[in-house]
Amino acid sequence: MRPQILLLLLFLAVLPLSAIAARGQGWKQIEDVDDPRIKSMGEFAVADFNRKTHAGLIFKAVLTVTDDVVDSEKTGYLLHLAVEGDPPSCFDTVVLEFRWLDHWEVLYFDSKSC
Template identity: 35%
Template structure:
């Protein structure tokens, strides 16, 4: 009977350890957002553009979230590429990072820059 218990414990370790290691590797890392049309993701994108406009006195108009990633921190960081238009022609892509703690009703725009041009932190 003891051999069966030891065997089951070892088997469970072999099966569960890779799952645990995989989940631990993701904590703190960026994970792609599968549905950028999710209403909450769109709301985060709209928030990023409105906060950028407020801080910089710009007049960008949010159009859509092009792609995004999330990172688990003390809350969630959203790194989004958003399309926005300044009213003067074609839309441009911007990279925004928003930190959110929904249980505290807290959001903060951490950065907002033209896509592929580095980051400017506020």
């Protein structure tokens, strides 16, 4: 085979891999935990947990939040939440945002030390 054809085949094989690697850039810290949208996401996660478990937790605050762009249509958010309950505690939750649907889905919700 000609070297040019081999180089072209190699380029065509690597191009899709670079597109896949560009997805999911890694978790990035969001500084503004007081953003109303972030607060609403935390309230949504607590309400979803209460609906599923009848726990009666009360949302207090988002302590930290990071995000990771999954693809052009979805972003994952990792929120560390302070809640009132018996006893008051903290929880980590992962919320997936579907941008084209304007919809959130809670993927994970579990207690975490404060």
